[in-house]
Every structure is written in structure tokens, then in C-alpha cells.
């Protein structure tokens with residue numbers, strides 16, 4: 001594919017229209033608290049929540065030891081391979097987070113001292129934006145369980161301040177990935193790649209789970225990222241400037 005075609009296929013416009021036109025072959029939505037229905041042919045490859053947790057915990061114990069980029073990829077893809085087969089979620093009542101309008105809600109659905117990860121369930125109202133934010137010392141496997149969203153990943157470039165430092169300094173940011181989330185789609189981020197993500201819900205809203213793993217005994221606080229400037233050069237590459245705004249979510253929307 002030549003460069004011009006690639007740019008056309010990766011344009012924001014196509015992604016946005018993809019929110020409305022995404023193929024009906026996508027996995028079925030998961031409704032928390034509802035068991036998936038087995039058919040005469042079996043479970044169609046789906047697994048239940050308990051099986052997911054048991055297999056994911058057992059399968060990642062050794063992999064968690066390797067904190068390198070490739071080690072975290074192996075860890076996340078092991079979780080993702082199981083998460084993509086999920087057919088059910090525990091019942092959960094998500095609560096407002098951040099006072100946004102349209103709203104973002106979330107709640108914990110799994111935490112266990114013997115497991116390396118926690119699982120959060122989140123929902124977004126139609127058109128809601130959950131602004132860009134980082135995950136210091138952590139990786140995340142996101143699974144969309146219903147609806148549609150555009151997820152964008154970013155990375156800092158150059159000598160960016162650390163996100164837990166209180167600073168007004170601006171720094172370079174690149175968009176490293178952009179895709180349409182729909183049921184069954186997985187998005188993974190590691191400490192070192194795509195570590196910042198931003199969600200924009202489609203016209204019918206979106207829901208999903210974040211399976212998050214921290215590596216530090218004393219976790220560093222995350223920060224929202226405000227994009228303060230964007231410049232597209234003649235080659236069609238867009239470079240961004242951003243600054244950390246701590247937990248002040250409304251500054252980052």
C-alpha cells in the first residue's frame with residue numbers, strides 16, 4: 001500500500017464513520033450479570049468469568065516476572081487471548097467518575113491478593129470523552145464489551161517530565177495508534193509502548209473492562225494529559241504538544 005493510501009485509510013474520518021458502519025460480524029455484547037447461553041453445538045469458544053480468572057492468573061504468574069517490553073507483551077497477549085473469549089461478566093453497578101457530561105462510570109469487578117491484576121468495568125454515555133491519561137509502572141489490557149468507541153494511544157517524546165511531577169512544562173507527544181473499539185476488540189498498552197490512552201464513545205455509548213497490572217510496590221500516581229497544540233507537517237505527520245494536569249480531568253477533556 002502506498003503512503004497516500006495508508007494515510008487515507010488511517011484518517012480520523014474513516015475511523016469515525018467506522019463507528020457507525022462496523023461490521024455486524026463483531027462479537028456479541030456482554031451484559032454484566034448475564035450468563036452466556038450455551039447452544040447444542042457448545043459454547044462457541046466462549047468461557048465464563050471464573051474460568052477466565054483462574055486461567056489468566058495461572059497463566060501469567062511466571063510471565064509477570066519479566067518486566068521488559070517483550071515480557072509485558074507476552075503477559076498481555078496471554079491475558080488478551082483469554083479475555084477475547086469472555087462470554088460473561090459479574091454483575092456490577094458502575095459509578096460516576098470525574099463528573100463528566102456525557103458521563104464516564106466505572107467500578108472494580110475483580111481484585112485478589114493472589115492475582116497480579118485488577119479488573120475494572122467502565123461505561124461511557126454516547127459521545128462521552130474520557131481524556132488521555134498515562135499508566136506509570138503499569139500495563140493494561142482493554143476489552144470492549146458493548147458499543148463502539150475510538151481509542152487513541154499516545155507516547156511522550158524527548159525529555160518529558162514524569163507524570164507524577166507537579167509541573168507546567170510542555171513536551172512533545174505522538175499519536176502511536178488509533179482504532180475503533182467494538183465488542184471483542186482488545187487494546188493493550190505496556191509501560192513502554194502506547195502507555196497513554198484516550199476514549200471517545202460512539203453514538204450509542206460504549207462499555208468495556210480494563211485488566212490492569214502494576215509493577216511497583218509503591219505505585220506512582222497517574223495523570224491526565226492535556227493536548228495544548230497540534231501541528232501537521234506537509235508529509236501528513238501530526239506532532240502534538242502536551243502537559244500533565246494531574247487528576248484534574250476537566251482540564252484535559
Ligand SMILES: [Fe+2]
Nearest residue numbers: 133135140197
Ligand atoms: Fe486508563
